[in-house]
Every structure is written in C-alpha cells, then in structure tokens.
Amino acid sequence: MRIFFPRTWRLFDHQEHKVIIVGLDNAGKTTILYQFSMNEVVHTSPIIGSNVEEIVINNTHFLMWDIGGQESFRSSWNTYYTNTELIIVVDKELYKTLAHEDLRKAGLLSFVNKRDVKECMTSGNLPWHIQACCALTGKGLCQRLEWAMSRL
Ligand SMILES: Nc1nc2c(ncn2[C@@H]2O[C@H](COP(=O)(O)OP(=O)(O)OP(=O)(O)O)[C@@H](O)[C@H]2O)c(=O)[nH]1
Numbered sequence: 113m114r115i116f117f118p119r120t121w122r123l124f125d126h127q128e129h130k131v132i133i134v135g136l137d138n139a140g141k142t143t144i145l146y147q148f149s150m151n152e153v154v155h156t157s158p159i160i161g162s163n164v165e166e167i168v169i170n171n172t173h174f175l176m177w178d179i180g181g182q183e184s185f186r187s188s189w190n191t192y193y194t195n196t197e198l199i200i201v202v203d204k205e206l207y208k209t210l211a212h213e214d215l216r217k218a219g220l221l222s223f224v225n226k227r228d229v230k231e232c233m234t235s236g237n238l239p240w241h242i243q244a245c246c247a248l249t250g251k252g253l254c255q256r257l258e259w260a261m262s263r264l
C-alpha cells in the first residue's frame with residue numbers, strides 16, 4: 113500500500129482520529145480494515161459486533177472501527193458514532209448494480225438525496241467523495257483517505 117501525506121506538520125500529529133467503516137453485510141468492510149492495518153488480505157467471517165484497529169499512517173493516528181453490517185446489528189450502529197471524524201461507507205450493492213456492459217462508458221454522478229428532510233445529512237455539513245477501490249489489492253483505498261485527512 114502506498115504511503116502518503118508528506119506534509120511536515122503532520123509529523124507531530126499524535127491526536128487519534130476516530131474512523132467508522134459502515135456498509136451492508138458482505139460489502140468488504142473488514143477486508144478494508146485489515147488492508148489498512150496489515151496491508152494484506154485476511155480471511156473474514158461475517159461479524160455481528162465490531163473490530164477496531166489502531167492504524168498509524170505517516171505519523172497520523174487513526175482508531176478505525178469496522179462495524180458489522182448484518183441487518184440485526186444495524187440498529188446498533190449509532191452507538192459507535194460519538195466523536196467520529198470520518199465515515200467510510202462501503203457499498204457493494206452499487207457496484208453490483210452498475211457492473212453492466214451497457215454502462216461501460218457512462219459517467220457516474222451520485223446524489224445525496226432528501227436534503228429537504230430535516231433529519232437527513234446535507235452535503236453542507238458532510239464533505240464526501242466517491243472512490244472506486246478493490247479491498248483485495250488495496251487499490252484506491254489510500255487516495256481517498258488522503259482527501260479525507262486533509263479535512264480532519
Ligand atoms: N472480489 C472482491 N471481493 C472482496 C473485496 N473486498 C472484500 N471481498 C470479499 O467479500 C467478502 C466479504 O468481505 P468482508 O470484509 O468480510 O465483508 P464485511 O463488510 O466485513 O461483512 P460483515 O462483517 O458481514 O458486515 C469476503 O469474501 C472478501 O474476501 C473486493 O474488493 N473484491
């Protein structure tokens with residue numbers, strides 16, 4: 113995995129940044145967690161509960177929580193939200209739906225919808241980006257973490 117973040121001011125950034133990884137079951141969250149922490153693919157089993165790893169990248173410390181995506185556990189996700197600085201949403205359904213020959217040349221624009229509904233998050237308070245990745249190779253994972261870190 114490529115190591116980045118050359119900014120010198122980060123050399124002394126020992127604050128721990130809380131990250132949560134959410135998404136439906138089987139999306140690849142645990143695989144991504146261990147790509148970040150061990151730079152390798154581990155054998156995973158579906159989890160009801162969570163895994164947490166402390167990860168240091170270029171002297172920036174992350175406490176990365178991988179939260180089980182099984183339906184029965186989703187109502188517990190909110191117990192992990194306190195002090196979260198970065199949310200990683202892993203979505204395999206989107207990929208599956210769009211992996212079609214007819215869409216090979218299409219662009220992709222994603223809307224965070226229902227901004228008129230009060231309880232919904234808005235793009236105003238939640239900066240976000242879409243990044244294609246492969247958790248088995250680690251490709252794509254680092255680029256977007258770099259983008260996210262610049263906003264911490
Ligand atoms: N082909 C492919 N398989 C992947 C990728 N990422 C994960 N997988 C596989 O998808 C399966 C599920 O991955 P997990 O990381 O356990 O999924 P999860 O999101 O943690 O699932 P829950 O713990 O049930 O919420 C495993 O067999 C992984 O090897 C990927 O980028 N490509």
Ligand SMILES: [Mg+2]
Pocket residue numbers: 141142143156157158159178179180181
């Ligand atoms: Mg898992």
